[in-house]
Amino acid sequence: VHLDLPEHGQLQLPLAGMGRRGVAALVDLALLAFFGLFVVVAAAVLAGSTGMADLVGPGAIGLTFLLPVGGPLLFELVQSGQTPGKRMLDLRVISADGTPASAGQLFLRNVVRLVDFLPFGYFVGLVATFSSKRTQRLGDLVAATLVIREDAQALVELGLTSHTKVSQELHGIPEAVLRGARLLLDPMRDIEQVARHQRESEVAALVRRYRPDLVAESDEAIWTRLRRALGQPA
Amino acid sequence: VSHVDDEQRAETLYSLASRASRDGLARLGDAEVLKLISEQRWAVGRLASLELPLVVRSLLNAAILRAHGVLHRRSTSSAVPLAVGLRRVAMSTLLSAAVFFGSAALAMVAVLADPWLSLSLVPRQLLAQIDGDAWGSRGSTLSNLGMTLFYWGNNLRASFLALSLGVLAGLPALLVLAFNGMLMGAVAGSAIHRGVGDRLWAWIAPHGVPEIGALILCGAIGWELGLSWIRPGSSRRRDALATAGRELLPVALVAALLVIAAAPLEGFVAPLALPWWADVAIPIAWVVVLGAASRYALWRNPGAPA
Numbered sequence: 419v420h421l422d423l424p425e426h427g428q429l430q431l432p433l434a435g436m437g438r439r440g441v442a443a444l445v446d447l448a449l450l451a452f453f454g455l456f457v458v459v460a461a462a463v464l465a466g467s468t469g470m471a472d473l474v475g476p477g478a479i480g481l482t483f484l485l486p487v488g489g490p491l492l493f494e495l496v497q498s499g500q501t502p503g504k505r506m507l508d509l510r511v512i513s514a515d516g517t518p519a520s521a522g523q524l525f526l527r528n529v530v531r532l533v534d535f536l537p538f539g540y541f542v543g544l545v546a547t548f549s550s551k552r553t554q555r556l557g558d559l560v561a562a563t564l565v566i567r568e569d570a571q572a573l574v575e576l577g578l579t580s581h582t583k584v585s586q587e588l589h590g591i592p593e594a595v596l597r598g599a600r601l602l603l604d605p606m607r608d609i610e611q612v613a614r615h616q617r618e619s620e621v622a623a624l625v626r627r628y629r630p631d632l633v634a635e636s637d638e639a640i641w642t643r644l645r646r647a648l649g650q651p652a
Numbered sequence: 653v654s655h656v657d658d659e660q661r662a663e664t665l666y667s668l669a670s671r672a673s674r675d676g677l678a679r680l681g682d683a684e685v686l687k688l689i690s691e692q693r694w695a696v697g698r699l700a701s702l703e704l705p706l707v708v709r710s711l712l713n714a715a716i717l718r719a720h721g722v723l724h725r726r727s728t729s730s731a732v733p734l735a736v737g738l739r740r741v742a743m744s745t746l747l748s749a750a751v752f753f754g755s756a757a758l759a760m761v762a763v764l765a766d767p768w769l770s771l772s773l774v775p776r777q778l779l780a781q782i783d784g785d786a787w788g789s790r791g792s793t794l795s796n797l798g799m800t801l802f803y804w805g806n807n808l809r810a811s812f813l814a815l816s817l818g819v820l821a822g823l824p825a826l827l828v829l830a831f832n833g834m835l836m837g838a839v840a841g842s843a844i845h846r847g848v849g850d851r852l853w854a855w856i857a858p859h860g861v862p863e864i865g866a867l868i869l870c871g872a873i874g875w876e877l878g879l880s881w882i883r884p885g886s887s888r889r890r891d892a893l894a895t896a897g898r899e900l901l902p903v904a905l906v907a908a909l910l911v912i913a914a915a916p917l918e919g920f921v922a923p924l925a926l927p928w929w930a931d932v933a934i935p936i937a938w939v940v941v942l943g944a945a946s947r948y949a950l951w952r953n954p955g956a957p958a
Contacts, residue, residue: 421717421720423696423716423720424724425692425693425696425697426696427696427697427699427700427716429696429699429713429716429717429720430713431717475798476795476798476799476801476802477797477798477801477802479802479805479806480801480802480803480804480805480806481801481805482805483802483805483806483808483809484804484805484808484809487808487809487812512721513726514894515724515726516717516720516721516724517720517721517724517725517726518673518721518725520726520731522731522898522901522902522905525901525904525905526897526901526904529812529815529816529904530815530816530819531816532809532812532813532816532817533813533816533817533819533820542820550890554890556816556819556820557816559890559893559894559897560819560877560893560894560896560897561894561897562894562897562898574706574710589693589696589697589700590693590694590696590697628693
């Protein structure tokens with residue numbers, strides 16, 4: 419999957435495959451099951467020894483209800499998108515735009531986990547993940563998140579397969595400047611000649627500011643580059 | 653430019669971005685922030701070259717991704733306002749309320765017409781509670797606290813299930829609502845038939861509005877999530893679902909807050925024998941507060957863009 423960068427490039431993201439995600443989910447499930455069991459046993463012991471059965475019994479049941487959503491959510495919030503299973507396998511949840519996932523996104527993807535788990539063993543989640551090009555389960559689709567790999571091997575694979583498809587003409591020039599250039603190149607815009615000339619000089623000056631390698635070029639040469647890169651006739 | 657330079661610059665960018673990611677962009681000095689921006693631009697351009705050795709490309713990839721996460725991180729102020737979600741979910745809320753109360757009314761009428769039905773519709777534990785003398789009286793603060801924890805877990809799970817089931821195609825969310833409404837109606841019918849309807853009302857009054865309100869809201873959110881990919885408009889289904897998720901998230905958080913607020917009321921206040929006027933005033937107060945809060949959210953963002 420490619421990530422469109424504001425710097426006019428495309429970067430390939432190392433998506434986590436089904437195998438790694440499955441193993442990470444199994445590790446998390448095992449930990450949650452162990453913790454749930456521990457809570458129930460501890461509650462039973464506490465209830466017997468302290469006479470607080472009224473408190474710890476229902477409380478433990480309530481806590482185990484919360485575990486499937488609350489456990490992974492808590493870990494992903496504290497560890498920036500990683501549960502213990504994901505950390506073990508060098509996986510991380512990020513937003514689909516390449517930035518760290520927000521607390522709201524993590525909340526949504528974990529709430530929808532309840533359905534991904536149905537009817538048993540992540541069946542719905544598996545079907546969704548298999549049918550998604552970006553290996554997203556339903557929770558990931560709703561929250562617009564991705565699970566990526568962060569291991570050294572993934573980086574090597576990325577190095578082998580990806581390079582940014584940035585236009586050499588445009589890289590480094592902010593979008594606002596390019597927007598101005600597009601407006602001036604728009605044949606439907608009727609701009610008075612003197613004003614147009616002045617605006618073109620201003621855009622060329624801005625391009626020089628962001629692209630030190632073009633400092634020596636004339637306004638005309640810069641506009642030739644812009645026309646070529648933005649797909650406008652000379 | 654030699655590749656040694658490329659490698660060093662990529663490593664510098666990676667370590668700078670890692671530090672900003674760990675400590676926050678605000679902890680960097682002005683010069684470092686400018687360097688991060690300019691080096692990111694350089695790195696994106698440099699990665700376009702096919703001549704770079706593998707190790708440099710790998711390093712550039714990692715550095716660009718890390719810096720991208722720091723430089724273009726969405727601020728909390730860019731979150732969609734609550735008003736957008738409220739407007740989107742308004743009609744669905746009416747629909748899910750109609751489903752909940754409609755099935756509750758049907759079940760209540762059915763149980764009143766044929767009281768034996770309650771044995772099929774209402775769990776035995778609940779029937780035993782309705783028949784018991786000390787309904788809701790638990791006798792200790794600890795047991796009230798324990799039940800509060802239980803309600804938190806159970807009700808959050810039920811509400812979230814209604815919400816998330818809706819993603820499948822909308823209808824399952826309404827089925828969860830219909831089931832819960834049917835259960836409540838059957839319990840109400842049984843209580844009225846046994847002549848303890850007032851005790852049921854006294855039990856539900858303190859926490860009913862936030863708890864049932866949250867369930868109805870979650871059903872409405874689920875319905876909207878399902879509709880979003882069934883009728884995506886001009887967007888791709890995946891994008892339409894993600895947009896709906898982003899817009900409805902604040903409403904889902906409000907629903908979660910309502911469930912969290914309802915649990916201690918059910919645990920501590922519901923078992924109390926309050927005067928009749930309190931049993932009437934508390935639900936009215938809840939409706940007024942929630943209505944005013946919704947109006948305020950809509951007033952703060954008139955015509956907030958979807």
